[in-house]
Amino acid sequence: MECYLDNSATTQPTESVVRAMGDCMRTGYFNPSALYAPAVQVEKQLAACRELIAARLHADAKRVIFTSGGTEADNLAILSLLSDRRGGRVLFTVGEHPAVRVPCEYLRGHGFDVQEIPYDGAGLVRMDALEALMTPDTRLICVMQVNNETGAVMPIREIAALRDRLCPQALLHVDGVQGFMRLPIDLRALGVDSYALSGHKIHGPKGIGALVYGERVKLTARALGGGQEKNLRSGTENVPGILGLMEAIRSYPAENAMQANKMRLHDRLREIAGESFYVNGPQPDGPLAAPHILNCSLVPVRSETMIYALEADHVYVAAGSACSSHKQKVSTVLTAMQVPRRVAESALRFSLSPFTTAEQIDYAADCIARHFEMLKRYERR
Amino acid sequence: MRQLILIRYGEIYLKGLNRPYFMHALVERVKQAVRPFGGKVWLHDARIFVSDMTDMEACMTAVSKVFGVHSLCPAIEMDKADFNAICEKAAEMMQGLTGTFKVDARRSDKRYPMTSPEINMEAGGYILHHTEGLTVDIHKPEHVMNIEIRDHAYLYVKVIEAVGGMPVGTGGKATLLLSGGIDSPVAGYMIGKRGVEISAVHFHSYPYTSERAKEKVITLAKQLSEYCCGIRLYVVPFTEPQLTIHEKCPEEYGTLIMRRFMMRIAAKIAEKEGARALITGESIGQVASQTIEALCCTDAVAGMPVFRPLIGNDKIEIIRIAEKIGTYETSCLPYEDCCTVFTPRHPATHPKLDHVEKAESCLDIEGLVNACVEGAELLEV
Structure with missing residues (x-):
């Protein structure tokens, strides 16, 4: 998939x-x-x-x-x-x-x-x-x-x-x-x-x-x-x-399940990382959060490490913003929000489309769960 | 009359009875470099000639990168019998140049009716009268019109400096630890220049390092192979040893133990390749793993000589060579390599070998090393 x-x-x-x-x-x-x-x-x-x-x-x-x-x-x-x-x-x-x-x-x-x-x-x-x-x-x-x-x-x-x-x-x-x-x-x-x-x-x-x-x-x-x-x-x-x-x-499908799928992903990730799960942004089920974007951190796994691990499963996500993959630095947005450095370094941005399915979300969450278990063994000192 | 490239070699002159062996190797390397341009290559009278190539400029660039070539000249080959035509051509080639000049004739065909000084005077006088803006200075001329009388007459003005060194393959084989940084490609270049055939080992820590980091190293190997006549690059999956070291060994020895694993793995690959030495880009004191004590600890497991051609170079000197050979820009791309991902905060700078040996004694060294060697991916670039 x-x-x-x-x-x-x-x-x-x-x-x-x-x-x-x-x-x-x-x-x-x-x-x-x-x-x-x-x-x-x-x-x-x-x-x-x-x-x-x-x-x-x-x-x-x-x-x-x-x-x-x-x-x-x-x-x-x-x-x-x-x-x-x-x-x-x-x-x-x-x-x-x-x-x-x-x-x-x-x-x-x-x-x-x-x-x-x-x-x-x-x-x-x-x-x-x-x-x-x-x-x-x-x-x-x-x-x-x-x-x-x-x-x-x-x-x-x-x-x-x-x-x-x-x-x-x-x-x-x-x-x-x-x-x-x-x-x-x-x-x-x-x-x-x-x-x-x-x-x-x-x-x-x-x-x-x-x-x-x-x-x-x-x-x-x-x-x-x-x-x-x-x-x-x-x-x-x-x-x-x-x-x-x-x-x-x-x-463009006016009626879509982006918000529901985003929450499905959110709930799964919270379950996977427990105390180490952080949302970077407004409360995801509130009116101040867009239906298609979820920015969150699974500490201590660094963003790029999780991204490289997921690419092997054909799951593609971004770190902070896709526009800055060639510059290695913590995102200015997360810095402005005073997100602690170790949380910011783990930030992943998931962005959905009206065509994203619940099955795809489940698949991505399964892959993340597997990698999180392995990758959390190593924490940068 | 035709255009060709006249190639001069340097150090091979110093060889005695085995000079033909080195000459043969050099001709073969020049042939290899010229092949994409379809040129003819032959050896005559202590010079190598290239003719009938499709693209003179690109062909000269390729030849200037062949180790063993001292310099090359775009030359005109013409009939030596008609001395007037030679003078006319020489004047035509000097057209547009200004300042001082002289003619430097060499007559290896001793039956030729004119002596070298006679040629110098006659051709020099002709050029002086048929060009503008040139005066003669036989001691410190700005331009030299070379006229060589051999089987034909060869005329050239421009002399392009080449890399020098010895033809690849005449100096045995060695294996380079290629990281993706600035130093290791330069180290490979310097040993390759002494005629050594290079194979390379790169340690890849997926998913801690990315596909882009691997592509970067492949690009570096390609750039290096323009000099080294092809490189066999082994990409070693290095995540498991790194994680194990990280989990089981004292933090301050982490980098050093990792370097010792790299040496062991590279030495095994070197043996497979028939190489008798390792090459690294280390320079004394550049980082904690490059103090003399640390180098002693890494050498202890290599089991073969470790060549470190940059050992006494400053960073700025290394950068200068990297720029010259064209690897600097690639080396500066920001993708992390395995060495930086797992850097401890306070590495030991004056390690004692017995302490390091004790610190790694809890590991299944042979098992980890063998798994890496077996898992290595071979790329021919």
């Missing part, structure tokens, strides 16, 4: 997504800017995808820009601030993905006062600290919908309300890469100004994402050329990617 539990790193495109993209490349390959009828058809399909995304998020379909993925969408939203010559304050939460953190830090070198919003022990934004950080000259607040390492669901509604009270002109940018389709969100009702999403985290293809933005947002082009995407992102549209994304949204 194969059990892929790293769906927050990427997902396997579904058959219907692969088919939609193949069809597009075989027969629907026309350039949407061309004048003849088949090109117009393609243009209509792009518009349909914008409609679909806008409907999911309660946003305006005219304000959906396709990008190469989440990173580009975040960069577009954040770096557009560079044209604001007033400077001012920029806030981002300490556990933001590098796609947000790094462009925010870039702003620091360009006349902005950039500050980190701290987390509490469960990995959630500390509202008292945020309140203290919000100044009238705050221009931008970046908050992820769901933390990619811990699955913590950020209190966007409360943050938006605080923004309205203390710095109403500040834009609120939400990185929705780990939340889109897995949790509902209403951008209009919440007062979110921009939202980044990615295709390959929801069984769509890699290389496609979108930035959805409101009327208050002034974007600056980051690629100049033929004027596509309202002159904000020139270059022929990634049509197969966009149609793959559309199919992924359409076929």
